[in-house]
Amino acid sequence: MGLTVLSVLSLFLLNITLCCGDAQDAELSLKPNVSHLFAGESVTFICDMREGNAADWLYKFNWNDQEMVHFTKSSSYLLYLTAELSGNYQCIGRHNGLTDFTKQSNNVTLSISALRPTATITADKTTIPVGGSVTLTCSVQGSAGWSFDWFRQIPDSHEVANNTNTSKLQNFISVSDEGIYRCRGRRGNPVFFTDLSKAYHIQKTCEFDNFL
Numbered sequence: 001m002g003l004t005v006l007s008v009l010s011l012f013l014l015n016i017t018l019c020c021g022d023a024q025d026a027e028l029s030l031k032p033n034v035s036h037l038f039a040g041e042s043v044t045f046i047c048d049m050r051e052g053n054a055a056d057w058l059y060k061f062n063w064n065d066q067e068m069v070h071f072t073k074s075s076s077y078l079l080y081l082t083a084e085l086s087g088n089y090q091c092i093g094r095h096n097g098l099t100d101f102t103k104q105s106n107n108v109t110l111s112i113s114a115l116r117p118t119a120t121i122t123a124d125k126t127t128i129p130v131g132g133s134v135t136l137t138c139s140v141q142g143s144a145g146w147s148f149d150w151f152r153q154i155p156d157s158h159e160v161a162n163n164t165n166t167s168k169l170q171n172f173i174s175v176s177d178e179g180i181y182r183c184r185g186r187r188g189n190p191v192f193f194t195d196l197s198k199a200y201h202i203q204k205t206c207e208f209d210n211f212l
Contacts, residue, residue, distance in 0.1 A: 026050060028091045028105035032187055034145045037081055038113050041192040045077045047091035049103055057093040064088055083114035117143065119184045119197040133176040134202060138183035140194055146171070146185035151196070153180040178203055 031044040047059045058071035064087040069077055071094055079085070091105045117140050124135040138148045147169030175181065180201050185194040 026091060026093050026103040026105035028089065028108050030108060030110075032145045034143065034187075035109060036111050036113070036143045038115070038117055038143075038192070039081055039083045040116060041188055042078055042080045042190065043110070043188075045079065045089060045091065045108075047075045047077075047093060047105060049075075049093045052095075056096055058096065060092045060094070062090045062092065065090075081110075081112050083112050086110055086112045116195055117141070117185070118195040119148070121181065121183050121197040121200050123200065128176065128202070133174045135172055135174050136181055136183070136200065137172045138185065138197065139171060140185045146187050146194075149184050149186060149193075151182045151184075152177070153182075153199075175202060 027048045027050055029046045029048070031046060037043060045061055047061070049057050054075050055073070057075070058073060059069075059075050059077075060067065060071045061069040061077045063085065068079075087110065089108045089110065093103045093105075095101045120139050120141060122137050122139075124137070128134050136150075138150070140146050148171050149169065150173050152175075169186070180199045182196045182199055184196045186192065
């Protein structure tokens with residue numbers, strides 16, 4: 001009998017905690033975790049009620065206070081982006097056992113550009129020292145979270161070699177061979193690519209040509 005009373009008391013205290021709002025607020029996060037995105041990319045919204053098990057809740061996702069997804073068992077939502085989808089996003093959780101109890105998350109603001117970005121390639125110096133190398137850097141202006149592919153075209157040839165080391169995809173490479181170099185950014189799953197950068201020409205004379 002004592003155990004039954006304790007169980008009822010525990011359930012009663014749990015209901016008080018939920019209904020009185022003592023629990024932590026819900027949290028909405030993004031993957032990739034960036035706020036400046038581009039049309040053609042995708043983003044996954046992840047709603048965390050920050051208490052209990054994920055299966056204890058139903059989830060709703062809103063955009064600019066309009067419902068995108070009605071209450072569902074999934075705590076995540078994958079959205080393919082267009083420029084028109086810029087704005088504020090929020091998730092709301094409803095507890096399975098207490099249908100009148102809901103929690104609202106923080107607002108997340110997304111800025112979505114209509115045009116595909118172009119990568120930019122720069123070099124740390126304009127001439128190659130004898131026996132040395134030049135460091136090329138790739139970037140995407142005004143945005144973060146990118147990995148990078150590197151390409152080299154052999155002089156007097158149409159052959160293009162992909163220099164990407166898929167285990168790193170760094171934003172810089174050290175080069176000492178003649179060639180025409182380009183780069184591009186990538187991020188997300190499925191992968192979204194930027195446009196290729198302008199070409200950067202490295203000559204064996206250890207002097208850089210201007211951008212092509």
